[in-house]
Amino acid sequence: MTDRTAAHEDWTRPPAATTGVIGWMRKNLFSSWLxxxxxxxxxxxxxxxxxxxxxxxxxxxIWGDNPPEVCKNMPGACWSFINEKYRLxxxxxxxYEEQWxxxxxxxxxxxxxxxxxxxxxxxxxxxxxxxxxxxxVMVGILMWGGVLGMEYVDQSQWGGLPLTxxxxxxxxxxxxxxxxxxxxxxxSDMPAxxxxxxxxxxxxxxxxLISILFMASVMFPLFLPTGVSIDKLLRAVVGLILFSAAYxxxxxxxxxxxxxxxxxxAADAMGLTYWxxxxxxxLPQALRITIPPMVNGFIGGFKDTSLVLIIGLxxxxxxxxxxxxxxxxxxxxxxGYVFCALIYFCFCFFMSRYSQWLERYxxxxxxx
Amino acid sequence: xxxxxxxxxxxxxxxVVELRHVHKWYGEFHVLKDINLQVRxxxxxxxxxxxxxxxxxxxxxxxxxxxxxxxHIFVEGKELTNDLRQVxxxxxxxxxxxxxxxxxxxxxxxxxxxxxxxxxRKIPRKEAIDTAMMYLERVKIPxxxxxxxxxxxxxxxxxxxxxxxxxxxxxxxLFDEPTSAxxxxxIKEVLDVMVELAEEGMTMICVTHEMGFARTVGDTMVxxxxxxxVEMAPPAEFFANPKNERTQLFLSQILSH
Ligand SMILES: Nc1ncnc2c1ncn2[C@@H]1O[C@H](COP(=O)(O)OP(=O)(O)OP(=O)(O)O)[C@@H](O)[C@H]1O
Ligand SMILES: [Mg+2]
Numbered sequence: 001m002t003d004r005t006a007a008h009e010d011w012t013r014p015p016a017a018t019t020g021v022i023g024w025m026r027k028n029l030f031s032s033w034l035x036x037x038x039x040x041x042x043x044x045x046x047x048x049x050x051x052x053x054x055x056x057x058x059x060x061x062i063w064g065d066n067p068p069e070v071c072k073n074m075p076g077a078c079w080s081f082i083n084e085k086y087r088l089x090x091x092x093x094x095x096y097e098e099q100w101x102x103x104x105x106x107x108x109x110x111x112x113x114x115x116x117x118x119x120x121x122x123x124x125x126x127x128x129x130x131x132x133x134x135x136x137v138m139v140g141i142l143m144w145g146g147v148l149g150m151e152y153v154d155q156s157q158w159g160g161l162p163l164t165x166x167x168x169x170x171x172x173x174x175x176x177x178x179x180x181x182x183x184x185x186x187x188s189d190m191p192a193x194x195x196x197x198x199x200x201x202x203x204x205x206x207x208x209l210i211s212i213l214f215m216a217s218v219m220f221p222l223f224l225p226t227g228v229s230i231d232k233l234l235r236a237v238v239g240l241i242l243f244s245a246a247y248x249x250x251x252x253x254x255x256x257x258x259x260x261x262x263x264x265x266a267a268d269a270m271g272l273t274y275w276x277x278x279x280x281x282x283l284p285q286a287l288r289i290t291i292p293p294m295v296n297g298f299i300g301g302f303k304d305t306s307l308v309l310i311i312g313l314x315x316x317x318x319x320x321x322x323x324x325x326x327x328x329x330x331x332x333x334x335x336g337y338v339f340c341a342l343i344y345f346c347f348c349f350f351m352s353r354y355s356q357w358l359e360r361y362x363x364x365x366x367x368x
Numbered sequence: 369x370x371x372x373x374x375x376x377x378x379x380x381x382x383x384v385v386e387l388r389h390v391h392k393w394y395g396e397f398h399v400l401k402d403i404n405l406q407v408r409x410x411x412x413x414x415x416x417x418x419x420x421x422x423x424x425x426x427x428x429x430x431x432x433x434x435x436x437x438x439x440h441i442f443v444e445g446k447e448l449t450n451d452l453r454q455v456x457x458x459x460x461x462x463x464x465x466x467x468x469x470x471x472x473x474x475x476x477x478x479x480x481x482x483x484x485x486x487x488x489r490k491i492p493r494k495e496a497i498d499t500a501m502m503y504l505e506r507v508k509i510p511x512x513x514x515x516x517x518x519x520x521x522x523x524x525x526x527x528x529x530x531x532x533x534x535x536x537x538x539x540x541x542l543f544d545e546p547t548s549a550x551x552x553x554x555i556k557e558v559l560d561v562m563v564e565l566a567e568e569g570m571t572m573i574c575v576t577h578e579m580g581f582a583r584t585v586g587d588t589m590v591x592x593x594x595x596x597x598v599e600m601a602p603p604a605e606f607f608a609n610p611k612n613e614r615t616q617l618f619l620s621q622i623l624s625h
Contacts (some may be wrong), residue, residue: 265433266470270484270536271459280483284474362474 057338068328081332082339085323089339092159092314092322098151102162105142108135109165117354119361155233159314161343163233167305167315171240172298178241179248184278186253197249204246210307213239217311236308244301251293255286288362295355299348316340379442384409384540384571385430390439392425399425400436401595407540407573412566414582414603415575417592418618423575426592427542430573431462444539460488463533467545469525471517477504477528478513484536496535503531507561523554527561534565541565543574577622583607591615 029039060076064083071078082089091099112135115121116128124131143162146152185197204212216239217232259282267277287294306317314322320340324333379386385407392400399422407413415423428434429441432448432455441448443458472480481500485491491499504510507527509520517525526546533541543562547555559581566572566585576582582589582603589606591599591614599606599615610616 260470262466262468262470263472266464266466266472268433269431269459269462269464270532271456271488272484273456276487280487281472285472288474 068332071332077335077338078332079335081324081329081335085326085329085336086339088160088323089316089320089336090160092163092319093157094159095151095153095157098145098153101142101145101150101153102158102160105139106162106165108142109139109162109169111135113169155231158233160319161316163313164302164305164316165347167237167240167308167313168298168302170237171244171305172301174237175241175244175248175301178245179252180283182245182249183252183256186249187256201246201249204243205250209239209243209304210310212243213307213311215239216242232311232313236311236313240301240305240308243304244297247297248294251290251297252286254293255288255290256282258289259286288359291355291359291362295351299351302347302351303344316343379445379447380406382408383442384444385573386440386442387426387429388440388442390426390429390436390441392422392429392434392436392438399595400429403439403597405590405597405600407571410569410571412571412585412587413573413590414586414588415573415590415592416577416579416582416618416622417598421592422595423592424544427464427544427573427575430540430542431459431464433464456488460536461539462542463536463538463540464542465526465529465533465544465546467549469517469522469529469549471525471529471532473517476514476516477509477520480517480528481532481535484532489536500531500535503534504528506534506564507531508557521554522550523557526550526554526558530558530561530565540571540573543572543576545575545577547576547578579607579623591618593618 030036056075057077060074061079062071062074062076063079066080066083068078068081071080087096087099091102094102112132116132121128141147142150143158144153144155182197182201185193186201188194188197213236216235220235263281263285264277267281272280306315308315309318317340320336321333324330324336383406385405387403387405390400390403391398403426405413405426415427417423425434429436429448430443436448444461446454446458448455448458471477472483475483478497478500481503482493482496485496485499486493501510501513504513507530509524509527512520512524512528517528520528530546546562547558550558555578559578562572562574562581563585572585574581586603589599589601589603590597591606591610591612593614599610599612601611606615607619610619
């Protein structure tokens with residue numbers, strides 16, 4: 001009984017106040033006056049927004065197949081609008097009866113993208129390119145049709161999510177090699193090449209994307225001989241590639257600058273040629289550190305594709321706006337934008353998470 | 369003038385590396401002043417001198433990591449000029465070991481070793497791996513083949529770097545202070561490898577302040593100061609009675625600790 005206090009203090013465990021939920025909260029949320037204040041402020045903001053939003057989006061919302069009149073003067077979200085118009089939003093003005101084709105094409109396309117991102121499938125190595133080629137041919141056949149009893153659909157009728165995905169993917173993927181070449185050119189010893197690259201990068205970066213797209217659609221045809229016309233979609237893709245390449249080039253250049261001089265020297269001393277040195281030694285290291293800013297650029301580029309509306313392409317955002325052009329549904333544009341934003345968010349969030357994983361994966365086993 | 373330069377342009381017979389009246393400037397700064405050096409096949413040259421005296425610059429000119437602006441440099445009978453193919457041909461024959469190892473951190477040790485052989489010498493991968501493993505055994509770290517350089521100690525990294533150079537089967541090895549970035553307990557393991565290499569008859573030019581190493585394996589000591597070769601002599605003579613007072617001062621400083 002006498003040494004009760006000693007027995008009471010258990011030395012084998014940390015004091016209760018530093019573990020568990022309370023401990024965690026004390027350490028992370030209320031460690032100082034400023035921290036406590038911020039925590040309370042954050043709680044206040046959450047309380048004053050989340051319940052209202054939840055009420056609007058779920059509790060008071062109108063779901064299912066209802067005419068617009070049902071939603072009139074109701075406090076909640078009118079998801080019936082999406083119910084009615086989702087096919088217009090997702091596929092634009094692609095012929096209604098044929099919309100299974102862009103759906104299947106999109107599934108193939110997304111399977112290709114996600115498949116290429118998954119590590120166990122990398123063992124396929126060079127076959128991945130072949131699979132992509134086959135997949136893209138299938139996508140093309142489905143989208144255009146004109147064979148196998150499918151009606152021909154001109155690309156001016158493509159729209160919605162598939163269009164946004166095509167634009168974003170081709171814009172990002174094809175601008176990447178161009179960005180690398182521009183970055184290497186900008187660091188070249190040869191003054192002519194260097195000047196061309198610097199002028200290109202600075203010129204493109206100094207101009208808004210909208211004006212490049214506009215020039216691509218209005219000015220390109222002026223330079224072409226009469227009779228030759230490049231398709232609107234192709235022009236948009238070319239515009240996006242040229243634009244993102246200039247930004248990508250600066251990101252890659254940053255990566256190249258971060259590689260210590262000793263790496264270049266060791267590669268030179270070995271007798272590697274310029275392209276071997278870059279391809280085997282410098283770029284693999286430089287590109288790894290440019291993953292976060294690159295993906296940041298891709299995410300920006302993905303959303304920038306919505307600007308193609310100025311040259312008359314019905315991307316996801318434009319198709320959404322088309323959906324509430326319908327007078328009776330016009331009041332529910334917020335629901336339309338929320339739906340559209342959720343789709344954008346899913347893709348951007350995936351890209352962000354994937355880049356984090358890729359960074360960790362490539363960092364394995366090496367520390368600088 | 370051009371004709372005079374032409375007639376001069378043939379190396380002295382019997383030397384694998386020859387520098388003749390080599391000058392180099394960084395802007396206005398004269399780093400190399402009239403450097404003359406001949407290295408015979410199998411000769412071990414040890415270069416020493418105070419910091420900033422141009423030792424690194426000189427040996428980096430030999431594989432054209434730096435360009436000289438005057439004079440002639442011959443390696444294996446070929447002159448270093450602006451002809452890139454000539455430069456690549458010479459770099460194939462000259463291995464270099466750096467102070468900071470400069471291993472490629474994104475590759476495993478083995479990949480570091482086979483990169484040059486497979487891409488520059490176009491040796492089949494399988495054969496390159498066998499050679500690489502042989503050299504890794506020579507530098508006593510075959511068990512590290514599949515690790516990344518970042519996982520090795522400094523001494524191990526430098527031994528890998530030496531093995532990487534050897535995999536190219538070079539005729540000449542350049543070392544630029546290979547042990548000065550290492551902790552004292554790791555210096556010996558690297559020097560041991562270098563001594564072994566010297567005993568096998570490799571032609572070596574080595575910038576180092578390891579005077580013990582210089583005494584055991586050196587054939588010629590070169591002392592540089594302020595961009596000049598001040599004194600050149602066999603080690604015994606060089607250490608016993610240095611002629612130039614700058615050499616005496618340097619030796620007294622370096623041998624006092
Ligand atoms: N790229 C450069 N531009 C201008 N000056 C340089 C450059 N590289 C080296 N120098 C200068 O040239 C001189 C010789 O440099 P070098 O690296 O050859 O010296 P070192 O003898 O190897 O010295 P250390 O023992 O410190 O390595 C130094 O004064 C240095 O500041
Ligand atoms: Mg040096």
